[in-house]
Amino acid sequence: MPILENPDQMLIAATPSFTERFRRFYALTKPRVIALIVFCAVIGMFLSTPGAVPLQALLAGTMGIWFVAGAAAAVNCLVEQKIDAVMARTRGRPLPRGELSSVETLAFAGVVGGIGLWVLYTLVNPLTMWLTFGTFVGYAVIYTVVLKPLTPQNIVIGGLSGAMPPLLGWVAVTGEVAPDALLLVLIIFAWTPPHFWALALYRTEDYAKAGLPMLPVTHGNQYTRLHVLLYTFILFGCSLLPFVYGMSSLIYLAAAVVLGLLFISYAVRLYLHYSDAMARRTFRFSIVYLAALFGALLIDHYLRF
Secondary structure: OOOOOOHHHHHHHHOOOHHHHHHHHHHHOOHHHHHHHHHHHHHHHHHOOOOOOOHHHHHHHHHHHHHHHHHHHHHHHHHOHHHHHHOOOOOOOOOOOOOOOHHHHHHHHHHHHHHHHHHHHHHHOHHHHHHHHHHHHHHHHHHHHHHOOOOOOHHHHOHHHHOOHHHHHHHHHHOOOOHHHHHHHHHHHHHHHHHHHHHHHHOHHHHHHHOOOOHHHHOOHHHHHHHHHHHHHHHHHHHOHHHHHOOOOHHHHHHHHHHHHHHHHHHHHHHHOOOHHHHHHHHHHHHHHHHHHHHHHHHHHHHHO
8 A cells, every 4th residue: 555645645545536526426316216217207208299209308308307306316315314324225325425415415406406497497398397396395305304204105105206207208398287197107106115115125124223114114024015916906907097098009008918917926926925035026127117118108109100
């Protein structure tokens, strides 16, 4: 290890590079979560029109939604930094590690969120901006600050904000709310509980240690597994609604049935033969399920037109 001969050398050695600082701020936005959010928003854009999505709406809408969602994630990290520090899944985030300060995080969220809202208002349309701002408040304030520490139904009630991306994408292109877009919101709303409770099942000790009233902590493992199964059936029914409503054809219906039966099979095995490994596989499949379901809806949409 080289010997640092003076304090200036120590300061230089302790100062992170631009790349490292960027990585830390980028980690605040929870990139993997945001990627799925933006994906669903973009799907909403393409489903809103039989033709090509206007380039400005596509680029500015994607950027604006991405930035505001990233700001909401950063606020979540700021509020939950003490909780994150005691949970194995989250203790490696920048705030618990002391890599960023609370002031830096708040400033970052304000700047990024402000840019995102400005882009949506000026380059997309005001309704998209206001709906996206409402989603920000729903996640960063209502869910993170109020619901999550107070009720085991936090993910059910707060899941509405996480279900909004396809509606945001739809409105970015059309400037109006449509029943078709609300069906997409309903699908994600029904998907959120089995997705998140599968994660909570194999992270129960973490949530208990953090003092969060997640369903497996307050009601136990078996009760949570039953609710994962029940919500998966609800999700299956919701996933068929685009076909029933006339929004899609048999191509999507076939995909929805196959994907839904696969998800139900995971939920049944989770209920009857629980293991942390099974819960982890169910959680991972739920992500594949949503991406594949929306992908099938997009393919069906363009094959029809």
